[in-house]
Amino acid sequence: MILFASQSSDDTAALARRIGARLRSGDVLLLDGPIGAGKTHFARALIQSLLIRPEDVPSPTFTLVQVYDSVAGPIWHADLYRLTDPSEVEELGLSDAFDSAICLIEWPDRLGIRLPPGALRLVFAQGAGDDQRQITCVAGDGWPDRLKDIVP
Numbered sequence: 001m002i003l004f005a006s007q008s009s010d011d012t013a014a015l016a017r018r019i020g021a022r023l024r025s026g027d028v029l030l031l032d033g034p035i036g037a038g039k040t041h042f043a044r045a046l047i048q049s050l051l052i053r054p055e056d057v058p059s060p061t062f063t064l065v066q067v068y069d070s071v072a073g074p075i076w077h078a079d080l081y082r083l084t085d086p087s088e089v090e091e092l093g094l095s096d097a098f099d100s101a102i103c104l105i106e107w108p109d110r111l112g113i114r115l116p117p118g119a120l121r122l123v124f125a126q127g128a129g130d131d132q133r134q135i136t137c138v139a140g141d142g143w144p145d146r147l148k149d150i151v152p
């Protein structure tokens with residue numbers, strides 16, 4: 001488990017870029033934490049650091065999924081808050097993407113039991129100050145090595 005005390009949105013963006021630089025197809029990041037904790041901010045910074053062509057990265061609140069072309073292959077950014085039934089995950093094509101793309105998943109608890117094994121879980125929590133966040137990386141198989149020295 002790796003703890004990161006973010007002092008600002010820039011801090012969180014910098015962590016996102018450092019993690020992004022180590023990702024490859026088939027990696028799944030589960031972004032947990034309440035509304036406003038910084039999940040989308042983290043995903044946006046990570047995606048923008050890897051985009052082939054600059055583009056906006058909106059929150060996928062209503063589309064549920066946005067797909068981007070990145071230098072590390074396709075990136076799927078999902079926000080499953082509005083998912084009503086875990087079976088919709090198949091319709092979205094998300095389970096195939098878990099194997100073939102980089103996936104950043106907000107509200108992964110909506111997946112029910114379909115949580116991909118070997119995912120990296122990041123838990124975002126509000127800190128003491130307005131702009132402070134505690135980000136806890138819960139690293140499954142292989143991740144501790146890959147995240148070595150990720151926190152300065």
Ligand SMILES: Nc1ncnc2c1ncn2[C@@H]1O[C@H](COP(=O)(O)OP(=O)(O)O)[C@@H](O)[C@H]1O
Nearest residue numbers: 006008009012035036037038039040041131133
């Ligand atoms: N340390 C921080 N890390 C991440 N976001 C922060 C931080 N401090 C302030 N913020 C702000 O908090 C908001 C988080 O919103 P968002 O990323 O949409 O949350 P979520 O997707 O978790 O609901 C953004 O406006 C962001 O600029």
Ligand SMILES: [Mg+2]
Nearest residue numbers: 039040059106
């Ligand atoms: Mg969000």
